[in-house]
Amino acid sequence: MSEERQRGVDLFNEAWRLMETREDDDRLLHITHASRYHWGEAEECRPENLARGEWQVSRVYTVLGRPEPAIWHARRCLEHCEANGIGDWDLAYAYEALARAHGLAGDDEAEQWKAKARTAGECNHLCHSSGGVHRSATQPSTVATPLSCTRTPPTSKRTTLTGLLTRPR
Secondary structure, three states: OOHHHHHHHHHHHHHHHHHHHOOOHHHHHHHHHHHHHHHHHOOOOOHHHHHHHHHHHHHHHHHOOOHHHHHHHHHHHHHHHHHOOOOHHHHHHHHHHHHHHHHHHOOOHHHHHHHHHHHHHHHHHHHHOOOOOOOOOOOOOOOOOOOOOOOOOOOOOOOOHHHHHHOOO
16 A cells, blocks of 8 residues: 555544544644545545545535535535446435535535435445445445445444435434
8 A cells, every 4th residue: 555545544534533523623624635635646546536535525614514615525526426437325425415515505406416316325225235345325334434446335423325315404
């Protein structure tokens, strides 16, 4: 594993810790951008790693109550997915990021993205219900590490795609 990748992974996981504790929002913001940067510099970087990095940056801006940059990074996440034929749960999470960011902004687009996230999540469930490598969108799961597409998103207490789709705002 390259030094850049390890740094990106460590920073990604530290950003999650800071999102959960909210002990230092300035540090959270800078660490999240640094993680995305280091992943982009890693020789092992794949398009899905870039998409997941943009997803996390969008999520942080949403947590911090900043809709404009949250929308911008959510769009970047979706662009990485679309440009590289990335589907599955990465695409569902791109839609989820757009739904959250537009919801924060109070935009009518939030419902459109929420519906797309739900559809992509349901498709993911159907595609992998026969012993596939990913958890269904109905199980608690989230992107916890920027790994390859063949890894199952780990279960955690973090807010999930399912939570966005089923919990009232």
